[in-house]
Amino acid sequence: MMQPRGRLLGLGVGPGDPELITVKALRLLREAPVVAYFVAKGKRGNAFGIIEAHLQQAQTLLPLVYPVTTEALPAPLSYEQVISDFYDGASLEVAAHLDAGRDVAVICEGDPFFYGSYMYLHDRLAERYEAQVIPGVCSMLGGASVLGAPLVYRNQSLSVLSGVLPADELKRRLADADAAVIMKLGRNFPKVREVLAELGLAERALYVERATMANQKIVALDAVDPQSSPYFSLIIVPGERWQG
16 A cells, blocks of 8 residues: 655745744744745755744754855856756755655745745645645735835735846836835845835835844835845835825
């Protein structure tokens, strides 16, 4: 008789505040025999820090260590190829546990399907294994809450934009948006701030680093040091307030 295979569990653990993990994600986390998490070499990782206090002694930890953390690699290396190979290898590591009948909980900051690394395992494994995804509070919602900024009113539309976009493309999309969230700032911050100023949106724009985390920082947009803006920062341009 064949041994039943394990389940792949994508658990959103929220934007940083450990109390923002859902009851369901916490239950599945505690029940999982294997807990996998993405992490940079030599680091503990934000997601792991959120759930560390809830881990059980009998659980197996499976760190999935990124080979690179920057897209700027010397030739002939290609970031896309290096990171694709990494996800191929990580999916094999996870699959080995699933084939042995062990559930694997893959934890993910924010929500697994919103810029989450879990997605790349899901794409490789969900057709072959039972997969369950538990949504989490994503960083832009954590950001809106700590900034006290309602995102969209009534019939307004929200655009979620990557700071990696070229300036012209970013400017076009922002000009068309009722409200916007700009993610993936880091070294893209100076370009983004300049585009917001050109569109007359700088005064409406709100900036936060590491929203809901213990080291959260809210800074006026014009006071941000462009050399120190971290990856886990975002800008919110709220919709025009509607007095209902």
